[in-house]
Amino acid sequence: MFALRRKLLGSCSGPAQGSAAMSTTGECQMRRSTRTILAAAAAAMLLGGLAPAAHAAPTPQDEPQLLLVHGHGRPDEGTNCNGTGGTWADALNYFEGAGGLDRDRMTTVAYYEGNAAGGPNEGNCDVTVSEATADTKIQDIAKDLANYVHDTYTSKGRSVNIAAHSMGGLVTRVALLGTAEGWDGFPSSMKVDNVATAGTPHQGVVEERDDDTAQWDQMEPGSDFLKALHGEGRELGDEWTDGTDWTVIGSDADDVVSYDSAIDKGNATDQKFGYVDNGSAIGHSGLRTISGPPHDYNLNYWNSSGQHHTTNGWAPLKTLFKAATEDGDGLP
Template identity: 30%
Template sequence: MTTAPGTPAHAQASFAKAAPINRPVYLIHGVQWDGGTDCEASWQNAKAALRREGFRGPLITWGYYRGDRRCSVIYRGDVDTGITELGRRLAWEIYRRHSRHGRPVGLLGHSMGGLIAAAALVGVHKHGGRSRDWPPYLRVTDVVTLSTPFQSVACVADRLQCHDLRGGSPFMRWLASCQNAQGRGGTDWTLVGAYDDNRVVPRSALGTKARHKIVYLRGQRVTHPNVHYIAKGSRWKFRYSHHWGKQVRQTAKGAAPLRVAALALRSKAQ
């Protein structure tokens, strides 16, 4: 990564004019136990942040519940559709629309959406070219996850997605067996968590192999429901590492979560 997302030099209140990027970005929402998300409302701040950072290509909101609405693309599953299957469906969506035509994409996932993004890459790594169930390859340059439970989360509902999210589940073991999965041409991973998130603790949000790890400090109200809405400000306090969790530094002049995400998604364009 040429520029380090969210370091003080990239966290000023005014936004410098960014070079245009035509690469598509997929935005993947988290679990919804009531069976539906308004994709446009959920991702409107993220879209604005990406546009400010120079993204001119398609910003694709990918839904996976029958009750999802105002999404660019919807796979009509439900809370009993397993995360591996959602990853497989996303993988085929990316391959058919972009990868086979030589177009790379970026992925931004909130909460379980980050697990779906990871499952797409892990499934292709494990089965691509060996099983007709999965596409042969994916071109994914960057993945950014916001409060994604890589080390599981407490869940009591008797639904398949809830079972998948629990510690020690077959899905969690399958996912952990292939960390930092790479697409064709390489994939740069950035994980974001927050100490004010009482649903997905930092140990879980940062709990898989990734070059870039960022955690927002306490007292700033960066919570699980709002981390994918916060786009403004230049004095956010966080700890960060661009060395696989080593050489951890801290700043009081950090960027907001969505600008961190936008800068991370630019990495291969610099």
């Protein structure tokens, strides 16, 4: 299997080695001593530089941090996650207001060079885990995300939940897959309780676009990346996904990522949500921005008991929030 993976993917190391394709809460049960608390506080101060915004402050051990991972964009510009009109502005407001999740328990994650020091969107996301350029492959961004999750949370006994939009879902998927398979440069483990992907091209994009990024090329149907992603034992629902509750969300009005691709049709996940016959209301960005009306959507959904349909379905942001923060079959 390892030899086959190497043949399909090439090296799983970073771009400097020329990789061409695809290169995981417990509750404290003893009272800590004053000395231990002081030591932990000192360590937190030393590590503070890893999280440029106060929003990424530590949370209690029994409360997973929710990471929000954005989708494809222009690497030189980066992404505005938090500001007015930003990628996650509506979601942050809804998750905090209607969802009751404190803002310091949510971390928006960037990975483009435009979010790094000196970039046009420096500081507009809570953390920047990579400095991807137009030539950076998805698997290399995924490696950086995986190491961030391991170093910041998993290695400290903490877990995370992940809500991802568009390409961010592929970055998340490959981060967990590469970790599970022990790819070069990936961490030993990731503790991820829930993953919810919205409008993610699990089977490729449908929009035809003249795009100058390696990432977009990888998302085009028939790419070596997608072929390898769907290799034997690598589908969602296969053994490598054990320990994480997976939900995929799509819309038939999405003209960037088709309904079938977003819900990874033909492959098993713990839950699937598919918005159908809602006109043009729920497009690609609508899956991460629409919060109301809260119960007014035609929605197909799948869980352990099979396929269902409702005409009183959740708004997309309610679906994304519940899928990313709750285990099991709590469907509408």
